[in-house]
Amino acid sequence: MVVKQLSVFVENKPGRLYEITSILGEHGVDIRAVSISDTTDFGILRLIVSHPDVAQRALKEAGLTVSLTEVLAIGIEDKPGGLSKAMKILYDEKITVEYMYAFISRDQKAASVILRVRDNALAAEKLSQQGISLLGEEEIFDK
Numbered sequence: 585m586v587v588k589q590l591s592v593f594v595e596n597k598p599g600r601l602y603e604i605t606s607i608l609g610e611h612g613v614d615i616r617a618v619s620i621s622d623t624t625d626f627g628i629l630r631l632i633v634s635h636p637d638v639a640q641r642a643l644k645e646a647g648l649t650v651s652l653t654e655v656l657a658i659g660i661e662d663k664p665g666g667l668s669k670a671m672k673i674l675y676d677e678k679i680t681v682e683y684m685y686a687f688i689s690r691d692q693k694a695a696s697v698i699l700r701v702r703d704n705a706l707a708a709e710k711l712s713q714q715g716i717s718l719l720g721e722e723e724i725f726d727k
Contacts, residue, residue, distance in 0.1 A: 585718035586654045586704050588636040592629040593649035596622060604629065604643065611635075611642045616724050617698055619685035630685070632657070632698060634725055656699040656707055657724055659717035662688060666695065670716050677710045679703065696724060 594600050601620075608615060614634040620627050633639045636652055643650045660666040667686075674681060682700040696719055701707045708718055 585657060585708065585720040585723075587632060587657045587698075587719070587721050587724065589653045589655045589698065589700075590631040590633055590636055590639050590643075591651045591653055592631070592643060594620070594622075594627045594629045596625055596627060601629070603646070604648065607642050607646050608633065608639055611638055613639045613642070614725070617685060617687045617696070619683075619698075621683075630683075630698075632724060634721075653700070654704055656701060656704055656711075657719040658697050658699065658711060659694045659719050659723070660697060662695045667697065669714075670697070670711060673710055673714045673716065674701070674707060677706070679707050679710065 592604060594604065605615070612635070615631055616634070617632040619630045631639070640650050640652055658670055660670055671681070679701055682702070684697055684699045686695050686697040688695050694717075699707070712718055
């Protein structure tokens with residue numbers, strides 16, 4: 585299922601992550617998943633949050649460059665080979681994963697994986713047909 589992901593352009597300067605997370609906290613936004621990729625001068629902070637529209641607005645008001653992207657969220661068994669099953673389905677369908685990151689759910693029996701692919705609808709259809717759970721924002725925050 586498609587969920588909204590917040591992407592924030594972050595300069596590599598001391599205190600930037602503190603600034604961003606403080607703004608989110610002050611606006612009652614809960615962070616469920618986080619990933620950051622960086623270069624020497626900047627990074628892209630990707631977040632799955634409880635209120636993406638509120639978060640985007642608050643961060644933009646603070647002068648940060650922010651965008652919302654639709655990504656897939658899937659649930660997989662938290663055991664060896666669990667992720668491989670989903671990746672095989674996408675490979676067989678020639679669906680390329682641009683990036684992904686994961687987090688363990690609170691029930692400790694499943695892992696949640698955030699996937700960025702070119703065609704969310706096609707990937708969701710193929711994964712679902714093969715028994716991979718699609719997660720919405722409600723499931724991510726209830727786990």
